[in-house]
Amino acid sequence: MGGNPKVANNKPEDQKLARGNLALKNSMDARTPVRVIFGRQTLKASNTSGxxxxxxxxxxxxxxxxxxxxxxxxxxxxxxRLNRIPGQPKLTRKIESKVKKPKACFERCVLDDVSQGKEKMPMRAMNAVDNAKPPPFTYITSMIYTECYDPSMLSGCNCIDECSDSKKCSCAVKNGDEIPFNNSGAIIKSNPIVYECGPSCKCPPSCRNRSSQRGVRYQLEVFKTESTGWGVRSRNFISSGSFVCEYVGELIREKEAKERTGRDEYLYDVGNGCDDTEDSFTIDAAQYGNVGRFINHSCSPNLYAQNVLYDHDEKRMPHIMLFAAKNIPPLRELTCDYNMNHVCNVSDGIKMQNCCSGSPGCTGRML
Known part of the structure; x- marks a missing residue:
C-alpha cells in the first residue's frame, strides 16, 4: 500500500510495478481472468479468544x-480497474467464516523427578491433559532377580587397555571378532545377542564395549499422552544407534507372569512364549521398574530392543537394552515394538492385546 505506516511501522514510499501489481498488469496483457476475494476481515469471535x-x-x-x-x-x-465477467451465477456474498482457535498448551510439571534421585539427571513428569501424576512405583536402576536366577558368571577378557584389538578380546570374539559399538558408543548393528565386557573383565570402565552399562545419558522426561497413557520423550537430540535405557524390573518365570493379571502393559517376555515349561522368563516392571516402563509400544518405533549379556551367560534371561533405531529429534515420543505375540494368563490362555499407537502401518494389535 505504498508503505502504509499503520502496517508494521513501514515508512511511506512509492509503489513499484512488481509482485501483485505486476501480476495484475500481466493478467491484463494476457487477457487472463483473475479470481476476486472480496472483503477479507479479521474479527474477534464472540465465544473464543481466537x-x-x-x-x-x-x-x-x-x-x-x-x-x-x-x-x-x-x-x-x-x-x-476490474470488470466482473458476465454470465456467472449470481452470488449471495454470504460470508464464509473459519475460526482459528489458538492451540492452548498448559503443560505443567506434576512430578520433579520420577527417578526419585536414582538417575544422574532428574526426570520430570509433564502433563497437559489433566492433573494426574504417574502411578506410584519403586524406581530401580538394575534388574531384581528372584529365586529363579541362578546363572553362571560370564568369563571376562584379559585386556588391560580398552579392548583395542578385537581379535584378542575374548568378549569381542563372541561378537564375531568385532566390538559392536563405534567410538561414540553407538551400536553399529543389531545382533541376536551382544556380549559386552563386564565385572569379570580386566579392561577399564571407559572401554567402548560397555556402552549400555553407563546408565541414562539423555535428559528424559515422562509425559501424559492423549490416548496411550504416560509416555517418554527426550529433551535432547538422540542420534541413531545411541543407548537410551535398559528395561528393568523383576525377573520372574513365565508361569508366574501368567498369574499376575492386570499387569500386561508392564510385562516384557524374554523367554520362548506361552507353554508349560519353566524355560521362559519375563520382566515385570509394574511394581519395580525404571523410566523404560513408561515407553509405549508402536508399530513404527524409533527404538529397538537389543539382548545384551555382560554379567552372566544365561541366554534365556538377557538384559533388554533399548537403542535408537533412527535419529530422534527433541520432544519426539520414544516408542518400541514390544512384539507381543501373545499375553497369557491361567484361565484364558492366549489373549489378544490391542495397539493404540496410531502409527503408519498399525494393525490395531500387538501381533
Missing amino acids: ESSKYIYDGLYTVSNYWQERGPYGKIVYMF
Whole structure:
C-alpha cells in the first residue's frame, strides 16, 4: 500500500510495478481472468479468544486498465480497474467464516523427578491433559532377580587397555571378532545377542564395549499422552544407534507372569512364549521398574530392543537394552515394538492385546 505506516511501522514510499501489481498488469496483457476475494476481515469471535477470518468469493474478473496516482500519504500507488465477467451465477456474498482457535498448551510439571534421585539427571513428569501424576512405583536402576536366577558368571577378557584389538578380546570374539559399538558408543548393528565386557573383565570402565552399562545419558522426561497413557520423550537430540535405557524390573518365570493379571502393559517376555515349561522368563516392571516402563509400544518405533549379556551367560534371561533405531529429534515420543505375540494368563490362555499407537502401518494389535 505504498508503505502504509499503520502496517508494521513501514515508512511511506512509492509503489513499484512488481509482485501483485505486476501480476495484475500481466493478467491484463494476457487477457487472463483473475479470481476476486472480496472483503477479507479479521474479527474477534464472540465465544473464543481466537481470531475469525472472513472471506467473500466474488467470481472471475478481467483487468481492463491501470494507472498511477498519489495515495493518502503522498506517494505513488498503482490503481487497477476490474470488470466482473458476465454470465456467472449470481452470488449471495454470504460470508464464509473459519475460526482459528489458538492451540492452548498448559503443560505443567506434576512430578520433579520420577527417578526419585536414582538417575544422574532428574526426570520430570509433564502433563497437559489433566492433573494426574504417574502411578506410584519403586524406581530401580538394575534388574531384581528372584529365586529363579541362578546363572553362571560370564568369563571376562584379559585386556588391560580398552579392548583395542578385537581379535584378542575374548568378549569381542563372541561378537564375531568385532566390538559392536563405534567410538561414540553407538551400536553399529543389531545382533541376536551382544556380549559386552563386564565385572569379570580386566579392561577399564571407559572401554567402548560397555556402552549400555553407563546408565541414562539423555535428559528424559515422562509425559501424559492423549490416548496411550504416560509416555517418554527426550529433551535432547538422540542420534541413531545411541543407548537410551535398559528395561528393568523383576525377573520372574513365565508361569508366574501368567498369574499376575492386570499387569500386561508392564510385562516384557524374554523367554520362548506361552507353554508349560519353566524355560521362559519375563520382566515385570509394574511394581519395580525404571523410566523404560513408561515407553509405549508402536508399530513404527524409533527404538529397538537389543539382548545384551555382560554379567552372566544365561541366554534365556538377557538384559533388554533399548537403542535408537533412527535419529530422534527433541520432544519426539520414544516408542518400541514390544512384539507381543501373545499375553497369557491361567484361565484364558492366549489373549489378544490391542495397539493404540496410531502409527503408519498399525494393525490395531500387538501381533
